[in-house]
Amino acid sequence: MKTxxxxxxxxxxxxxxxxxxxxxxxxxxxxxxDEVGMMLRNIPLESTPPESGKMIYNKxxxxxGNLDPYREIKTESTKKAxxxxxxxxxxxxxxxxxxxxxxxxxxxxxxxxxxxxxGFDLEDEIEEVLDxxxxxxxxxxxxxxxxxxxxxLYIGDNAGECVFDRVLIEEMxxxxxxxxxxVPIINDATYEDAVQAGxxxxxxxxxxxxxxxxxxxxxxxxxxxxxxxSSEFIISKGQGNYEALSNERCPIFFLLxxxxxxxxxxIGVGEGEIILKGTE
Amino acid sequence: MKTxxxxxxxxxxxxxxxxxxxxxxxxxxxxxxDEVGMMLRNIPLESTPPESGKMIYNKxxxxxGNLDPYREIKTESTKKAxxxxxxxxxxxxxxxxxxxxxxxxxxxxxxxxxxxxxGFDLEDEIEEVLDxxxxxxxxxxxxxxxxxxxxxLYIGDNAGECVFDRVLIEEMxxxxxxxxxxVPIINDATYEDAVQAGxxxxxxxxxxxxxxxxxxxxxxxxxxxxxxxSSEFIISKGQGNYEALSNERCPIFFLLxxxxxxxxxxIGVGEGEIILKGTE
Numbered sequence: 377m378k379t380x381x382x383x384x385x386x387x388x389x390x391x392x393x394x395x396x397x398x399x400x401x402x403x404x405x406x407x408x409x410d411e412v413g414m415m416l417r418n419i420p421l422e423s424t425p426p427e428s429g430k431m432i433y434n435k436x437x438x439x440x441g442n443l444d445p446y447r448e449i450k451t452e453s454t455k456k457a458x459x460x461x462x463x464x465x466x467x468x469x470x471x472x473x474x475x476x477x478x479x480x481x482x483x484x485x486x487x488x489x490x491x492x493x494x495g496f497d498l499e500d501e502i503e504e505v506l507d508x509x510x511x512x513x514x515x516x517x518x519x520x521x522x523x524x525x526x527x528x529l530y531i532g533d534n535a536g537e538c539v540f541d542r543v544l545i546e547e548m549x550x551x552x553x554x555x556x557x558x559v560p561i562i563n564d565a566t567y568e569d570a571v572q573a574g575x576x577x578x579x580x581x582x583x584x585x586x587x588x589x590x591x592x593x594x595x596x597x598x599x600x601x602x603x604x605x606s607s608e609f610i611i612s613k614g615q616g617n618y619e620a621l622s623n624e625r626c627p628i629f630f631l632l633x634x635x636x637x638x639x640x641x642x643i644g645v646g647e648g649e650i651i652l653k654g655t656e
Numbered sequence: 657m658k659t660x661x662x663x664x665x666x667x668x669x670x671x672x673x674x675x676x677x678x679x680x681x682x683x684x685x686x687x688x689x690d691e692v693g694m695m696l697r698n699i700p701l702e703s704t705p706p707e708s709g710k711m712i713y714n715k716x717x718x719x720x721g722n723l724d725p726y727r728e729i730k731t732e733s734t735k736k737a738x739x740x741x742x743x744x745x746x747x748x749x750x751x752x753x754x755x756x757x758x759x760x761x762x763x764x765x766x767x768x769x770x771x772x773x774x775g776f777d778l779e780d781e782i783e784e785v786l787d788x789x790x791x792x793x794x795x796x797x798x799x800x801x802x803x804x805x806x807x808x809l810y811i812g813d814n815a816g817e818c819v820f821d822r823v824l825i826e827e828m829x830x831x832x833x834x835x836x837x838x839v840p841i842i843n844d845a846t847y848e849d850a851v852q853a854g855x856x857x858x859x860x861x862x863x864x865x866x867x868x869x870x871x872x873x874x875x876x877x878x879x880x881x882x883x884x885x886s887s888e889f890i891i892s893k894g895q896g897n898y899e900a901l902s903n904e905r906c907p908i909f910f911l912l913x914x915x916x917x918x919x920x921x922x923i924g925v926g927e928g929e930i931i932l933k934g935t936e
Binding site for chain 1: 661662664665666668669672676682685686689690691692693694695696697701
């Protein structure tokens with residue numbers, strides 16, 4: 377997905393939010409705003425938003441000296457999600473279509489996103505997403521492709537959300553490679569976060585090699601790209617991965633909750649909608 | 657009022673909104689964002705927001721070549737407000753406290769503000785403000801001072817809002833000098849807008865000399881400052897004038913609707929509240 381004009385004020389908003397989490401020093405926060413402001417002219421509309429996200433959050437770390445401002449928030453998110461794990465499993469147990477319910481749960485977990493938004497109630501969100509109509513639902517082709525697949529490449533998004541992904545992975549009952557960011561960026565899941573969520577018990581965890589808040593292929597490792605290119609079935613979670621991969625070839629299925637108007641308009645749905653969208 | 661960290665993303669948001677009203681050319685709009693981004697480092701936290709507003713909106717005009725992007729919106733606002741004028745007068749006629757009702761009407765008109773916000777329904781707003789409790793209501797001292805005053809300096813804010821101010825001016829039944837901006841900035845009222853609203857029939861219209869979206873005294877004309885300094889009773893409408901004058905000496909009464917969280921926090925009230933606040 378390209379960068380839209382509306383992304384620019386949002387970049388500054390995100391820089392401010394991250395800087396405040398990283399430090400209490402108002403002078404440093406002002407410096408972040410100053411420098412991110414100066415970076416805007418170097419962001420072309422043709423780039424994808426996670427490419428800029430990478431530069432912006434790196435600048436926050438550089439100026440504040442805090443390399444992982446969201447560390448505590450991430451650990452808390454995972455703890456909270458783990459406390460909900462039994463009830464997530466029980467939703468799947470009680471449902472008529474276990475796979476679809478597990479997909480809904482994986483999407484509900486996508487609300488744990490501190491990039492575009494700080495305010496959400498996880499339990500309310502789960503209830504809402506379990507009942508909500510999909511704005512786009514390519515479940516038919518998802519199932520067809522899934523049934524044929526021998527292995528699944530599952531590109532994770534945020535810490536905490538991994539616990540929700542684990543419920544879907546457990547339901548798929550096929551070998552899964554679970555992809556995480558290489559280093560901390562916003563509250564995106566790294567290897568450590570995936571392990572805390574218990575993903576190591578149900579999948580092989582692989583770093584994409586990127587330090588961006590989205591799987592921008594040109595920033596990924598050769599190892600990841602080789603696996604990506606040969607994958608027959610890819611699940612991509614969340615907005616950052618959608619922004620990075622939306623113009624890539626099939627077979628990717630995007631699972632996400634729409635948390636920003638720009639992405640909503642790009643996809644052609646409303647804000648707050650849930651999506652299971654294939655690339656073909 | 658000082659500039660807060662939260663003002664910076666809002667500056668960019670406002671630049672984007674104004675640029676889109678000024679032009680359809682995406683390249684020019686991007687250039688506005690780039691250049692306003694670079695200006696942020698020159699905005700100290702000690703300056704008042706309208707000082708930056710002036711620079712930002714001037715930059716929008718410079719890049720887009722549109723010196724008065726809000727011209728059409730302003731004319732429409734005034735037309736709309738004039739169509740409501742008879743019903744505004746009838747609200748005053750029917751009320752038990754005509755002066756307070758006229759103050760409420762003047763505050764209701766303050767919702768016509770295209771700086772912080774584009775979305776409002778004028779008729780709904782009037783009904784709401786007529787019934788709403790004031791978050792701060794220095795009406796007692798307002799009346800005391802008003803009764804003693806021989807002349808009122810009334811600092812206007814936005815086009816369209818002038819019609820609502822006219823209702824209050826008519827109710828005050830004392831000589832009024834009505835202050836407008838010197839040149840177009842956002843949708844702020846200029847001489848032309850005040851005349852379109854019929855203010856010339858009820859008051860003497862005076863330019864403050866400023867080209868900022870707020871009465872920053874150091875940018876005002878010597879003529880205006882002389883009158884300002886000798887005024888015994890000043891009414892200041894809206895956020896921009898509050899931001900510029902909040903640290904000035906008495907006797908100013910600020911009439912406004914709070915449309916931004918930063919100003920709400922500065923005053924210590926909630927967003928959406930209405931205020932009649934004296935400086936003493």
